Amino acid sequence: MKKIIILVLCLLLTGCYNYKELNKIAIVSSISIDKKDNKYLVGAQVLNVKPKDDSNSSNVIVYEEEGKTIEEALRNITKKSNKKLYGGHLSKLVISEEVAKDGIIDIVDLFQRLPEIKDEFTITISKGIDANKVIKVMTSPESIPADFVKNVIDSADVDSAITHSSKLDEFVSYYLKKYIDPVITVLEVKDYDKDGTTLKNNESTYPKTKIVLDYVGITYKGKLESYLNKDETIGYNFIRDNIDQMVIPIKCDKDNYASISILNSKTKVKVDKNYTITFNIENKSALNEYNCKNNINKNKLEKDTNKMIKKYINKALEKQDKSKSQFLGLKRYIYLKYPKYNNEEYKVKIKVKTNITRTGEINKSSKGEKYEDK
Amino acid sequence: MNIDKLKNNNPDLKIRELVINNKTIKIIYFESLCTSSDINDFILRPITNNKLDNIRLIKDKLPSSNIVELKEEKELLFCLYSGFTIINIDKDYIAFETKYSLDSGINEASNEKVIKGPKDAFTENYQNNLGLIRKRIRTDKLIIKEYIIGSESKTKVSFIYLEDKCNKDFINEIDNKLKNMDIEYVLNSNYIVDHLEDNKSLFPTNIMTERPDLVTFCLLEGRCSIVVENSPQAVIIPAFFSDYMKTVDDYYQNNINVILTRIIRFISFIIAIIIPGLYIALTTFNQETLPTSVLINFSMQREGVPFPSFIEALLLWLSFEILREADTRVPFVVGSSMSIVGALVLGQAAVEAGLISPIMIIVIAISSVASFLFNDNDIVNSIRIWKLIFLLLGSFVGLYGIFIGTLLFIIRICSIKSFGYDFILKRR
Numbered sequence: 032m033k034k035i036i037i038l039v040l041c042l043l044l045t046g047c048y049n050y051k052e053l054n055k056i057a058i059v060s061s062i063s064i065d066k067k068d069n070k071y072l073v074g075a076q077v078l079n080v081k082p083k084d085d086s087n088s089s090n091v092i093v094y095e096e097e098g099k100t101i102e103e104a105l106r107n108i109t110k111k112s113n114k115k116l117y118g119g120h121l122s123k124l125v126i127s128e129e130v131a132k133d134g135i136i137d138i139v140d141l142f143q144r145l146p147e148i149k150d151e152f153t154i155t156i157s158k159g160i161d162a163n164k165v166i167k168v169m170t171s172p173e174s175i176p177a178d179f180v181k182n183v184i185d186s187a188d189v190d191s192a193i194t195h196s197s198k199l200d201e202f203v204s205y206y207l208k209k210y211i212d213p214v215i216t217v218l219e220v221k222d223y224d225k226d227g228t229t230l231k232n233n234e235s236t237y238p239k240t241k242i243v244l245d246y247v248g249i250t251y252k253g254k255l256e257s258y259l260n261k262d263e264t265i266g267y268n269f270i271r272d273n274i275d276q277m278v279i280p281i282k283c284d285k286d287n288y289a290s291i292s293i294l295n296s297k298t299k300v301k302v303d304k305n306y307t308i309t310f311n312i313e314n315k316s317a318l319n320e321y322n323c324k325n326n327i328n329k330n331k332l333e334k335d336t337n338k339m340i341k342k343y344i345n346k347a348l349e350k351q352d353k354s355k356s357q358f359l360g361l362k363r364y365i366y367l368k369y370p371k372y373n374n375e376e377y378k379v380k381i382k383v384k385t386n387i388t389r390t391g392e393i394n395k396s397s398k399g400e401k402y403e404d405k
Numbered sequence: 406m407n408i409d410k411l412k413n414n415n416p417d418l419k420i421r422e423l424v425i426n427n428k429t430i431k432i433i434y435f436e437s438l439c440t441s442s443d444i445n446d447f448i449l450r451p452i453t454n455n456k457l458d459n460i461r462l463i464k465d466k467l468p469s470s471n472i473v474e475l476k477e478e479k480e481l482l483f484c485l486y487s488g489f490t491i492i493n494i495d496k497d498y499i500a501f502e503t504k505y506s507l508d509s510g511i512n513e514a515s516n517e518k519v520i521k522g523p524k525d526a527f528t529e530n531y532q533n534n535l536g537l538i539r540k541r542i543r544t545d546k547l548i549i550k551e552y553i554i555g556s557e558s559k560t561k562v563s564f565i566y567l568e569d570k571c572n573k574d575f576i577n578e579i580d581n582k583l584k585n586m587d588i589e590y591v592l593n594s595n596y597i598v599d600h601l602e603d604n605k606s607l608f609p610t611n612i613m614t615e616r617p618d619l620v621t622f623c624l625l626e627g628r629c630s631i632v633v634e635n636s637p638q639a640v641i642i643p644a645f646f647s648d649y650m651k652t653v654d655d656y657y658q659n660n661i662n663v664i665l666t667r668i669i670r671f672i673s674f675i676i677a678i679i680i681p682g683l684y685i686a687l688t689t690f691n692q693e694t695l696p697t698s699v700l701i702n703f704s705m706q707r708e709g710v711p712f713p714s715f716i717e718a719l720l721l722w723l724s725f726e727i728l729r730e731a732d733t734r735v736p737f738v739v740g741s742s743m744s745i746v747g748a749l750v751l752g753q754a755a756v757e758a759g760l761i762s763p764i765m766i767i768v769i770a771i772s773s774v775a776s777f778l779f780n781d782n783d784i785v786n787s788i789r790i791w792k793l794i795f796l797l798l799g800s801f802v803g804l805y806g807i808f809i810g811t812l813l814f815i816i817r818i819c820s821i822k823s824f825g826y827d828f829i830l831k832r833r
Binding site: 039042043045049050051052053054056058060078080081082083117119120122147149175178 | 688689690692693697698700701703704705707708709710713714797798801802803
């Protein structure tokens with residue numbers, strides 16, 4: 032009995048370290064970082080715990096504070112919030128363009144150090160607008176804005192390969208590695224005004240203020256260097272083997288297009304002694320749209336798709352030649368195989384093999400099968 | 406013979422004196438233990454009709470299946486208390502069985518219900534209980550050893566096993582312990598088990614059952630059973646952890662269905678023990694492990710609840726246990742009003758008053774309902790204590806505490822020995 036009492040008393044010695052009651056914490060879903068007079072202006076988007084049937088209040092609240100460091104600014108928020116900020120569910124970090132140009136890696140440090148924050152949140156840059164405005168935009172009354180944006184990024188990444196969701200752990204590991212630099216997701220806000228931050232923004236079926244994905248930004252030494260356009264982003268995703276699904280429009284006669292949907296793509300990299308990198312891209316695709324009169328010629332479509340993919344990749348390679356950032360990590364492929372490699376010249380070869388396996392539920396062109404023309 | 410002295414203290418002791426051929430024949434019996442019609446028909450009538458005045462003649466002529474010639478006073482008292490009628494001529498004593506059956510007959514099992522399968526259950530009648538086992542195993546290998554235990558109660562206890570299936574060392578060990586058992590009285594079968602083994606763990610190391618078919622299964626598996634006079638529960642030793650995950654019903658059903666049922670029982674065993682502690686650990690320490698939408702939902706429900714989660718859980722758990730205890734004690738007739746009060750007071754009203762969050766009710770309710778899958782009261786009680794341990798650890802140390810609790814639980818349950826057998830591994 033004595034033993035049991037001592038054991039139970041031992042529990043009290045823990046002092047409930049790290050104990051926080053659910054209704055005493057403010058769950059932070061996004062953090063924005065701007066610079067103002069040499070100080071950080073930090074915004075925290077906090078989930079507003081409200082009764083389920085209350086549709087008149089927003090489901091997030093944004094607090095803003097200044098500070099010399101980010102943590103100081105976050106602590107200053109306690110002046111305004113009745114609850115302690117809790118970062119365990121942080122899903123995105125928005126950094127304004129100017130701050131990103133000064134250095135993203137300075138900002139990321141805090142988020143790496145804090146134990147409660149997961150390494151999986153997305154780092155984004157707000158292009159042409161203050162970061163705090165991005166987290167103030169009201170998206171949908173049902174969902175949390177941060178989750179909304181995160182889902183947009185993820186689906187764009189997975190379904191159309193026109194962006195890349197840059198997570199904290201990936202960002203830091205690419206930053207630390209030799210011959211490779213991380214890329215970063217870019218957000219834009221269309222038609223920002225005061226109404227965009229209120230519930231009014233959702234009254235219309237076509238919200239005026241909205242958060243839109245741009246393509247990706249490339250970094251050099253942890254600083255934002257420049258942005259990629261759509262084609263370059265797709266090329267980047269092909270080279271880094273990030274493609275899950277995407278759609279490529281192909282010209283099938285003078286002014287009509289067919290669309291090839293890539294279902295499954297795999298990029299294999301080979302490096303030889305002369306520092307020639309060969310990308311073998313193999314993909315399975317489906318023909319999902321066909322607006323031409325002539326009958327479907329699979330071989331020709333496959334060849335055209337190959338050409339398009341090569342075009343995307345070449346654009347990315349051109350961008351790589353022009354910029355200091357090693358965002359494609361080409362030299363890293365060589366370095367991994369030949370660790371003695373030291374910035375010598377290299378060549379890139381691309382081989383693409385498209386395999387159209389399906390043409391959907393109809394086999395022929397509808398236009399070509401029209402009765403009168405036969 | 407101090408029969409007269411006995412008479413003073415026992416108003417139900419009857420002494421009938423007959424005088425035949427100038428000899429006084431005393432007929433002594435307990436009115437409360439004997440059937441008077443048996444005494445009339447089979448003792449008084451033959452003696453008076455045939456003018457039997459000799460102890461030899463009486464022994465030969467009286468129609469009785471069970472006759473004991475008495476030599477010592479001790480024996481005489483024992484027979485008297487067991488429902489025998491004693492005939493005394495001069496200094497000779499002879500006892501005839503005229504026992505009145507003081508039991509309720511064979512009933513349906515009330516606590517261990519089955520859907521299919523036999524429905525008979527043990528009763529307070531010792532011979533009936535032996536008969537219920539005997540009629541299921543018709544072989545001479547079934548050994549029943551009888552002991553009389555209890556210096557005051559003199560209760561018959563039988564130790565039953567199958568000769569060819571049971572471990573010899575184990576039998577000798579139990580046999581010795583039963584022979585040398587020194588207790589005053591035996592009121593139920595658990596008295597015997599408690600003296601056979603000093604079980605310090607929370608889990609029971611024997612099965613107490615009212616079902617003769619379960620006893621038969623276990624005997625055939627090579628285990629032993631102890632049947633005690635006046636106890637409607639037979640004891641099966643040794644018992645293992647997996648026994649509590651089974652019911653007799655399992656043997657009467659399609660085995661594929663039973664596999665699923667047993668998996669469900671295991672899961673609910675874990676749910677019953679761990680869920681309240683885990684819920685508190687997740688919501689007060691390790692919020693990052695929950696999906697955001699779930700966390701928002703939980704914190705919405707907790708909004709306005711005045712107590713910390715731990716106190717909230719403890720209150721709800723306590724009121725549930727009070728309700729359960731009350732429900733087992735109240736007579737059947739009042740039972741339904743109890744459950745209405747319980748459901749309304751504990752469920753709806755507590756939530757509406759803002760004392761308890763609805764999610765906490767779900768958590769405590771699911772863990773309590775899960776523990777009722779086990780019909781053995783002992784295992785339900787041990788689940789209850791382990792639930793409390795996990796609750797404490799979870800609310801003081803969080804997920805780390807749950808981890809420590811799990812280790813503790815595994816270490817404890819693996820170190821339990823049931824009569825020398827390993828509780829988990831089923832071997833000696």
